[in-house]
Amino acid sequence: MRIIADLHLHSRFSRSCSKDLTISNIAKACELKGINMVGTADALHPEWRKEIGELLELRDGAYYLKDGSSKTAFILSTEVACIYKRHDKVRRLHHVLYFPDLEAVDKTITALNERGRNLRSDGRPILGMDSEDLLKMLLEIDERILLVPAHAWTPWFAIFGSKSGFDSIEECFGDYSKYIYAIETGLSSDPVMNWRISALDNVFLISNSDAHSCNNLGREANVFEMEKPSYDEFRRILIEHDLSKFLETIEFFPEEGKYHADGCAGCKFWCEPEKSKKLAGRCPKCGKLLTIGVLSRVSDLADRDPNPTKPISAVPFRHVVPLKELIADSFGKRPQAKAVILEYERMVSLAGEFAILLDMAEKELLELTSPEIATGILRMRTGNVCVRPGYDGIYGEIHVYADEDRSKQVGLF
Numbered sequence: 001m002r003i004i005a006d007l008h009l010h011s012r013f014s015r016s017c018s019k020d021l022t023i024s025n026i027a028k029a030c031e032l033k034g035i036n037m038v039g040t041a042d043a044l045h046p047e048w049r050k051e052i053g054e055l056l057e058l059r060d061g062a063y064y065l066k067d068g069s070s071k072t073a074f075i076l077s078t079e080v081a082c083i084y085k086r087h088d089k090v091r092r093l094h095h096v097l098y099f100p101d102l103e104a105v106d107k108t109i110t111a112l113n114e115r116g117r118n119l120r121s122d123g124r125p126i127l128g129m130d131s132e133d134l135l136k137m138l139l140e141i142d143e144r145i146l147l148v149p150a151h152a153w154t155p156w157f158a159i160f161g162s163k164s165g166f167d168s169i170e171e172c173f174g175d176y177s178k179y180i181y182a183i184e185t186g187l188s189s190d191p192v193m194n195w196r197i198s199a200l201d202n203v204f205l206i207s208n209s210d211a212h213s214c215n216n217l218g219r220e221a222n223v224f225e226m227e228k229p230s231y232d233e234f235r236r237i238l239i240e241h242d243l244s245k246f247l248e249t250i251e252f253f254p255e256e257g258k259y260h261a262d263g264c265a266g267c268k269f270w271c272e273p274e275k276s277k278k279l280a281g282r283c284p285k286c287g288k289l290l291t292i293g294v295l296s297r298v299s300d301l302a303d304r305d306p307n308p309t310k311p312i313s314a315v316p317f318r319h320v321v322p323l324k325e326l327i328a329d330s331f332g333k334r335p336q337a338k339a340v341i342l343e344y345e346r347m348v349s350l351a352g353e354f355a356i357l358l359d360m361a362e363k364e365l366l367e368l369t370s371p372e373i374a375t376g377i378l379r380m381r382t383g384n385v386c387v388r389p390g391y392d393g394i395y396g397e398i399h400v401y402a403d404e405d406r407s408k409q410v411g412l413f
């Protein structure tokens with residue numbers, strides 16, 4: 001069966017995350033979106049770990065709600081922050097960890113407690129540990145544990161981040177690089193951008209939502225072919241680089257991410273990499289250093305030209321815009337507007353969000369919703385969108401309608 005998997009999100013115990021992130025709410029949201037397999041997030045946090053143990057049980061390869069109220073499969077996961085010095089520079093990296101079972105989670109908690117790490121203050125714990133040492137420790141605990149560098153290109157907290165990271169997987173993980181089977185592209189980069197770096201041809205580029213609220217679940221995801229949701233099969237696909245079972249990834253338009261272009265949020269100024277080089281990396285309005293975005297950083301490390309052909313070892317992908325944003329765009333309203341939420345809820349109660357965004361034929365879309373929303377979905381599928389890129393922590397904007405389209409559709413609902 002086709003398994004849509006979102007494997008990086010947070011619980012309500014992570015800093016600046018919504019209180020709605022309970023296990024049962026996550027399971028419910030996954031059903032509405034059409035996500036089959038989801039990370040538990042935050043598995044090393046003592047209180048959340050306790051809830052996981054109380055509410056979920058291991059059944060046939062994945063964890064499920066004991067009360068049987070949802071078909072959503074959970075994989076034990078967490079994000080950790082590693083902040084440490086290497087080669088005289090401070091490194092700040094986020095990694096996503098995956099565990100085969102609760103025993104491996106508990107052994108990891110014990111090992112980190114013994115090293116005096118504080119797991120209680122944040123669902124995404126800060127470990128003052130070198131990434132290579134962390135991976136070594138995890139593999140000694142259980143060789144089935146996986147580590148995937150998170151949102152690999154974001155400036156502040158990532159393996160290739162302009163302010164925080166390294167120039168290669170080898171520089172970061174040394175002898176343990178061979179255990180890095182995948183990196184997460186993050187919202188601000190997509191596979192085509194990553195294909196410019198030939199050194200990444202032998203790792204999978206995975207995509208997850210990094211959701212801080214149920215609403216954002218599945219904004220990026222991975223699509224696998226599996227008999228059933230399964231940790232072991234997920235691990236096998238990564239380790240064996242099994243292209244026949246990793247069907248595709250679902251991606252944001254990378255311009256929509258918060259760190260795509262270079263810019264200065266205070267001055268609402270953004271620019272492309274060439275321009276910021278001409279400006280010597282300084283904001284022309286306030287003179288401060290620009291935050292160098294993902295596009296610049298990828299160009300700096302690239303050994304291939306922009307828009308390279310797809311490497312044979314790469315997984316196909318599709319760009320999507322969250323359905324709520326498409327509805328909002330067709331109404332000319334914000335995604336939080338009442339009318340938008342009502343139409344969204346009506347639509348996803350009839351078909352899962354991913355079925356609507358990815359699968360439904362034009363005729364079915366027209367039966368489900370208005371011609372304008374259906375048109376928006378079709379335009380998204382063909383990449384017929386207008387873009388204002390994100391920069392310096394400000395999300396980009398993607399529009400499927402120009403203002404003149406919208407003025408034609410009064411009194412629809």
Ligand SMILES: [Zn+2]
Pocket residue numbers: 079094150151157
């Ligand atoms: Zn992170």
Ligand SMILES: [Zn+2]
Pocket residue numbers: 264265266267269283284285286287288
């Ligand atoms: Zn400025």
